Amino acid sequence: MSTYYSSTKYEGPEVIVVAMDIGTTHSAVSFAHFSPGCHLQGKMVAHWPGQAHWNGAVKTPSMVSYRDGVVKACGAEAVQDFEEDPENVAYWFKLHLHPAMVSEPSYSQQFEIPPLPAGISIERVYADLMRYLMDNTKRFFQTTTPDGSQIWERLCDSIVFVLATPNGWDIREQVILRKAAIMASLVTEENAGQLLQFITEAEASVHYAIANQSFEWLKKNTVFAVVDCGGSTVDTTVYRCVSTDPLSLKEVCPSECVQAGGIFVNREAKKMLEMKLKGSLFDDPEIIRSMLNAFESELKPQFDGAIDEYSLKIGSIADSDPQLRINKGRITLSNEDLKPVFNGIIDKILASCSITIRHNAEYVILVGGFAESPYVRKVLSNKLDRHFIQTITVGDYAKKAAAEGAIITRIKQFVVARAARATFGGCVRPIYDRKLHSDRRHMIQTYADGKERVDGAFHVWIPKGTVLQGTSAHKLPYHVAWDATSTQRKELTGRLGKIGIEVFAYEGSSIPTWCKDENGEVVEGMRLICTLNADLSALAGGLQIRTGPRETRFYRVDYNVCVYFGGTQLHAKLQWNEKGVIREGPVTVMPYVS
Template sequence: MVSYQGDTKYLGREMVAVAFDIGTTSSAVSYTYLYPDDFARVRMITKWPGQPEFVGSSKIPTLLAYRNGQCKACGAEALDYVDDSHYDVAKWFKLHLHPPSMKSSNQPPPYGSISGTPGFEVPALPSAITIEEVYADFMKYLMVNVEDSFGQNVPNGVAIWKRLRDTMVVILTTPNGWDFTQQDVLRKAAIKAGLVSEDKAYDLLEFVTEGEASVHYVLAYSQSKAWLATDTLFAVIDAGGSTVDSTLYECKSTEPKVVLEEACESECIQAGGVFVDRAAEVMLKQKLAGTKYGEDDFIADMVTAFESRTKRLFDGEVTSYAVDFGNTRDNDRPNGIIKGRLSLITTEIASTFEDVIKRTMDSCLKLLSGRKVQYILLVGGFGESAYLRKKLTELFESQDVILVSVEEQTKKAAAEGSIIWYIKQSVAARIARTTLGTKLRFAYDSENPEHRERESLKFMDNDGLRIHGGFNPMIQKGTRLDNNFTVQKRVHLTFPVSQCVPHDLSIEIFAYDGDEAPRWMKDANGNELPQFRCLCKLEADMSGLQGSLKTLRGPSGPYHAVNMIVSIRLGGTKLQARLQWKENDTLREGPIAILPGALA
């Protein structure tokens, strides 16, 4: 089914692009066949194995069923094995990748666990199966169905797929709060699944945040011409299964095409629909404790019914709601169970939403603080909640902020938005979400108190006394990066004359996640600060300089010195880094390294 059609003709090379939005509870896939001088069309897969023909939904459950370490079923077909003791089911596995920064909060909500103790219990992965293997198995399943859909819906699709398969671009959505570590897991999984080859992974595999994908979807389907104008400041809130991503955009122009810029660093918190489900599970266990309906099997059926209907219908307007979990023989009038229907009052259901909505509101208020925002665009699976929409409307209507939602409950905004994003590329400037830099060895200064307290870190280098542990920032967190952004820093290297010019030299790029990057990566005792992490290594073969370098003399004897440039540029949606140096007045460059996760 064609969902979106571009408004201008495509002028690039003939190609196929596929987008996977693997969510915590549900997933979806979109694709496009781009042909020169034709209009781009986006298709969503709406027919999946195990899904009734009449459903026509692009969403499938993010589930895998394993037996003896082998994946036996995925998606809707895996639902048949949820209660089968011979199978291990992988569910909510996306939570295993959430970084600690997304789980922290100044006021962490008491998401209940099954045992009733504070904290949220992430369902364990099947025995002996890694998170990378789970993603690889699910990606493989998704790609098989993409190929089937492409062959059935695109004229001459089987032949086109075979011809363009090796150059296909694969787009994966990620929460705003994920970075290099999580993307590396997905990249390895994509290679293992056969989506891309290892040697082409950096060229053919694209990552886009769910927030940026969603804004393209909303612009396509929310009649944006009616509300979007130059200088409009608006926020996109993507409330999903396990995360709520909030991004602030400023519209720079609408003609000849929409151009947006990120106005500040985006927000990403661990909150969403699965936390409401878990809170409901705890509430039901407490409510029905000591009765037969408080047993695990009944509670599981109630939570399933709550998630599929009650949670979605709840708007807080009526006094009671029903959870249809059983049959006519299930009765316990004192606890509100009549003919398989559990009656819950408004305050009971509202309590399951309370913590998630508070976190969502706090995140929105933090993002919008001090800014005159005109619109909030609400998308995502949890964004379909009438109660969430009501609470956000109540919060922001006094500030003259209009809440805009897109009523397309059978779709996933990020899946379709990813392909629209790839086609249109409407965001012209992004915000660095972390500080990037390299290690630095300062020339030792005995008059500097910071140097004196780090006396134990000083050493005699080829060109004099130096001190370890410094940090050389290249991009500060919060920096606005437009499409032609480039930054370069000089690096000075020395080595003894007796040592050959290195052919495998490497320099590490580090990320600092705090707000204000310090001058030092190590404290006075030589311990590395925990906020620093290595993103990648830049490599260079400098053996061509052998015999051409001048000999210099230092405290430790004769040595050679080389000046190099660490260059970082924004290429498309990726930060690319490489080493550069002069060799007989000719510029040489090392291989490009991608710095994913560095942009908001």
């Protein structure tokens, strides 16, 4: 469906919300005008340059072409440039952002990511495509919304942007997208924190699924999963229904993200065709490329493994080769040729779906372009049926579930609790504990407060798998100290102006003791997410000298790390008391789920 209506009238401030899903192969945009006293309506942008308006397709190719370092065309208009000059076209560029935990070594060795055009950065590509998507969103809004031009001009400086991203992406990828959004003039440095938001593709997809199909099967305490099969990643999230009226969903475990989308089938198809045609008159890169285009548009959407043979266009009607089973410009491919092209990728999807089995899911909802493949649906359904899991397919191949679901999420929030995908915590200097820190006994140092401490320990804030509600908040006490005998009071202003604590994430199931090794390097498996900074220099003048063990004299400053849940992310900040007034440092936003 191309629109979504809320059941109640909106009573908040007037604002336009634009949601973008920039996929590996295609992109899409949804939007809503939040007008007080009205029933909210979500819409998909359905008119893109170079594409027929009558077919209602909401997707546009994720391509940007360049000429002499200047953007030439985007979307469907860049496809022609790709066919003529692929080196100057950015395509499948989303793969450049996939973190190591998504891009597995087996694929990084076998799968060559297409290079970006010379001199063009990944931020630049995203910015150019975002600007293109926004220009066409503006045009579509103004022509399909009553008084659209006046509304847009009135609210254009306060538009809220929501970007859908894979489950496995976190703050590193969000920083790049934020820079791109600023380059594209969607937001500014000053208002990006307020107007630019992120949602996982999995959460957007569950809203799309619920809004686009009947869910009489969904009862209180029903456990189900949404598997979003995209172009380059497959995201799996398991939910439990908390209530049906109103509908409320709760994540029951950390979500999964695996690099096993539709483009990998294309690559397997390419290898199969190259092997089959090797040494023949048809062993030509241009012919292979043309065949892959035909595979993508003709064979891939219809292949279901039910018949023995399928045909694929390979050339003109005059082209024939009986030995290769080529007749009148079409090659015949068997099930034995085609099934292996799909099976390796499907096996990876099934492995990621194992969490649905572990958590006794009763249903699996399939969404995403790759899930429209009849063969993918059939194999997944048969495999999951053995575990008494019913498969439900939702959607329309012409749609983008994450794009439509992102705006539905803003209109009607079904998910009320989410599970931490990693263990988050800070790098600290704890008091030496002979049981916990025996391996670093040789690194004990007596610090300014007179206590024996060791560096590089991991202080857990939120363990992996913790289900966080909308009101969850944590306040953790910290302090820093300086030797009063060697530190002049006037030096404290400078030192207090550089207070910070490093934040780490750990993906494993256990909780490690250390986040840094003995040389101060990040240990394997840990990821430095960000550093929380604050300027506490105003406290310097009022610090009192304290006395610790062994008559040590030191200055001490106490502060809190405040971690709280908001939407699909963690917000963290430093907080301190300044002359009886609670002060807070800037808020740092960290993704914590999916």
